[in-house]
Amino acid sequence: MRSKRSFDFVHTSPRFLTISALILLIGLIMLGIKGLNYGIDFSSGTSVDITVSKKIEEGKVRSFLEGQNLGEFTLTSAELRESIRFKHALNEAEEKKLKSEFQAQIDPNSSFEVFIVDVEIAKEQQRNAIIGLLVASLGIVIYVSIRFEWRFAISAVVALLYDALFVICMFSIFRLEVNLPFILAVLTIIGYSINDTIVIFDRIRENLRFAKIKSHADLDRLVNDSIWQTMARSINTVITVLIAAICLFVFGGESIKLFSLAMIIGLVSGAYSSIFIASQLWLFLKKRQPIKKAVATKPQSTP
Structure with missing residues (x-):
């Protein structure tokens, strides 16, 4: 038809x-x-997702990260969640330092999810x-x-x-x-x-x-x-x-x-x-x- x-x-x-x-x-x-x-799925790097117990200003988290000297990063803030992407893979010492200092300076009740991808x-x-x-x-x-x-x-x-x-x-x-x-x-x-x-x-x-x-x-x-x-x-x-x-x-x-x-x-x-x-x-x-x-x-x- x-x-x-x-x-x-x-x-x-x-x-x-x-x-x-x-x-x-x-x-x-x-x-x-x-x-x-x-993203870090196809390039080496570290993804850190932080669940916080209270709302935190993005500027405060960014200043904290800049003071850690962990290289280039991107920060995405959502309610009660901070997503950080580092351009290089963190070693064990850097990871522990980041966690401990974040809990000491920002939120002692925060929890972390860390995903590391190396070059290979x-x-x-x-x-x-x-x-x-x-x-x-x-x-x-x-x-x-x-x-x-x-x-x-x-x-x-x-x-x-x-x-x-x-x-x-x-x-x-x-x-x-x-x-x-x-x-x-x-x-x-x-x-x-x-x-x-x-x-x-x-x-x-x-x-x-x-x-x-x-x-x-x-x-x-x-x-x-x-x-x-x-x-x-x-x-x-x-x-x-x-x-x-x-x-x-x-x-x-x-x-x-x-x-x-x-x-x-x-x-x-x-x-x-x-x-x-x-x-x-x-x-x-x-x-x-x-x-x-x-x-x-x-x-x-x-x-």
Whole structure:
């Protein structure tokens, strides 16, 4: 059934693709210049989370830390919790000194959670994160190739790469911390993005079974109709998860704020890429295939 919607995704997609390419290019340039702001999961350092028994001014805690001469650090204060990230791994003596002096000068009833990552562990976790992303992408290629065809698989993977790179570039531009929850967010984004893409691809495949494709214009109409026919489902799915991610970002603790922020960016990017990248790339590849013309058969003459 033809969609009566007036917006033409196919004919407007070059504009969106141009904008997407420019944003991604700027992000990749920034990524090449500044790199990523790795947390201690991927770089050596020490994370100290202090639970205090009373509200303490951030300035007082910062002055205390500056007097400890433990090197560069970042401090995040929340109600009854102080989160400190040191750029280098504290040794046992430094850790004990920090705890004892904090309890003596700031809060004698405070408790500590200390997480130390050395250089070798950080490098290993970087490798494992990259391997995880590659394995996930390979699994998606195999799944889509078996269920659909190679054009669908290539289009889906390009869209997923765009989503992952877009989130990574945003974190690079705004110098947001990249840690293990960030990798989990990227993998989750890939899952939701491929779900949106598969929904559209499945409708395209179903419509192809019954459509009479005689020209490239027929293919354009088929893709437009398929997108509109799945639009309500895609929007409902994204909005549902997006509301949950926004609530986590607003009301969640500091430890999950960057995870939820990555989810918000990735969910929007995934819905966008399914429509303007995956389906349009499939259409481009499909148009490279010659359209089969129906051959008219001559009626046999009766003797």
